[in-house]
Amino acid sequence: MIRFSRKYRPVIFDDVIGQDSVVKILRASVDKKHYVSAYLFSGLQGIGKTTLGRIFSNAILCDSPIDNNPCHKCESCKLFAKEQHFGYRELDAASFSGKEDMKQLRDEGAFLSVSDKKIILLDESHDISTAGQDALLKQIEQCPEHLIYMFCTTNPDKMAPTLRERCMELQLFSVEPSIIFDRLKYICEQENLNYQDDALVLISEKSKGHVRSALNMLEKISYLDEISVKNLNLIYKDFEEDIFEIVANLGIDLSKVLDTYHSISSYLSATQFYNLMLSLVNDAVKYLYGYDKFSEKYREFLRKLKEIHGSSLPEFLDYLIKRDKYIEKIGIQSDLVILHSKFEINSFAKQIPLNDIKIQNQSKKRAPNVKNLSFTELSKLDVNERSRILREQRMKHKAEQKEEKENVPLNWPLPKEKRLGENTGSRENLSAEEFSQNLVGGRVARVKPVVNP
Ligand SMILES: [Zn+2]
Incomplete structure (x- = not known):
């Protein structure tokens, strides 16, 4: 049995789903027969980079494209389908990545055989060695007009910026669940599968925008009597709730x-x-x-x-x-x-300024209502309630600290004669030790005035 991901792999641009802008650019290039020396397809695993590179190559080599799609009838298309086209070479950079390998590609690319274009597609191109990328850089700069490089990568940042700059970079995005749903439904109809729409919705969501993983999930469940939510949960245990x-x-x-x-x-x-x-x-x-x-x-x-x-x-x-x-x-x-x-100690919230997030302001409003319970009282409470109250107390404390900071007047520091006003306690009423402890940056913090006996 042919796997769904292979059987339903797009072979013309019309079949590619969820990558409209990239497809538009490639079709227009085929239409005008105007190509650059190097293309870089980037995007997540299973998103369809290599597939799109193949369709594009097929269309470039096709003798008579139909609506800019490969015709799949001409000699060139037949050879391409049998993976025997001399004008197309596909390699995996994981095993073909050195400087000498790249030179070999250059020498191969220099000669034309049956077609007027030669295309070299390097998959997982982030695996090309640094020396290999340097060699490629020169090759692309001096690229003969008939030669086109295509790179596919999940990690474009690992490629040399100088090399990236010389490529037309085409980024593929995760596909919307609704588009994946339509594709799954189409396949179910084609395969005469017994299915529930709910299950297809769930597969579309679980696949997180990757068409290939959606097809693999569908295929696995298709071995059971029905493509249902129940069967789906049986095979793909859902850990979301846990x-x-x-x-x-x-x-x-x-x-x-x-x-x-x-x-x-x-x-x-x-x-x-x-x-x-x-x-x-x-x-x-x-x-x-x-x-x-x-x-x-x-x-x-x-x-x-x-x-x-x-x-x-x-x-x-x-x-x-x-x-x-x-x-x-x-x-x-x-x-x-x-x-x-x-x-428990609220350390994740420390870095966030109070004003930055709305929720924090809500906590601030709640803060004054917090019960100030003693530790004995707290220990009698149930663990959830205790955690909640402790957290609210911490919030209240923070809100108060912030309020104090905000009370610092704008024309800080104050003129000397105003620094020791009524609100801050008088200098004369403080002991020397208290005074030095409370004097911060030339201003006495709010302290209780010492009452004379
Ligand atoms: Zn053709």
């Missing part, structure tokens, strides 16, 4: 964090676990700043995270992005304990 439970309980309930982690740890590698957590927190930060194009269920998770962690989320995201250097040494469980304590 990851949400873990993140939501950080700083609140460590037992719940660790228990939930234990329940899913055998299904996920460390990298998968962190990628899922990173993805959730990333979306929570987007939601915090007002972006809300998510499914209803997922949006509810994000709304709760905003309510629970609020302005700590951007710092938390920053921690997760930089975590790699620590995690190898300490392991996931210890990291979760550290994360829990960081939320």
Whole structure:
């Protein structure tokens, strides 16, 4: 059986989905027969870079393109389909990346055979060695008119800037779930598959904009009796809710964090676990700043995270992005304990100025209502309530500190005679020690005036 991802791989521009602007440029180039020496296709894994490079090459070599698509009827197209066209060479830079390899390409490209163009496509081009990229740079500068280089990469930043500048860079983007849905539905009809629309919606969302991974998921489930949400959940266990439970309980309930982690740890590698957590927190930060194009269920998770962690989320995201250097040494469980304590002491919110995020202002408004409970009273409370009150007290303390800072007059420092006014306590009423302790930058901080006996 031919795999869906191969069977339904686009072979003409019309079949390419979700990359309209890039396709438009390539079709126009075919139409005018106007090509540059080097193209760079960039974008995530499985997004269709190589496929688009092949269609473009096929169309360039085609004897009589139809509406700028390869005709798939001429001799040239037939050879191309059989991967026997002498005018097209496709290589993987992972195994063909040295300086000598690039020189070999140059020598090969210098000669024409049957076609009037010669195309060299280098996949995973970020793997080309530095010396190889240097050699390519010269080759592109002195490129004969018939020769076209195409580079495909998931990581264009790893390519030399000088080389990138000489390419026409075409960035491919993740495909909208609704477009993937239409494609999946089309394939289900073609294959006579028994399917539910809900399941296709779920696959479209889970594939995160990658058409190939959506097709692979569909193919796997197609072996079962029906493409249904139930079967989908059977094969692709959904960790969304578990990851949400873990993140939501950080700083609140460590037992719940660790228990939930234990329940899913055998299904996920460390990298998968962190990628899922990173993805959730990333979306929570987007939601915090007002972006809300998510499914209803997922949006509810994000709304709760905003309510629970609020302005700590951007710092938390920053921690997760930089975590790699620590995690190898300490392991996931210890990291979760550290994360829990960081939320407990509110350390993620420290870096955020109070005015920068709306939610912080809301906390400030809430602050004056906080009950000032003693530790004995606090210890009698249930753990969630205790965490909430402690957090509110910290917020209140911060709000007060900020208020004090804001009270500093604009014409600071004050003239000498005004520095020791009624509100700040009189210099005469303070002991020398108190005076020196409270004098900050030439201004006495607010202290209780000493009452004469
Ligand atoms: Zn043709």
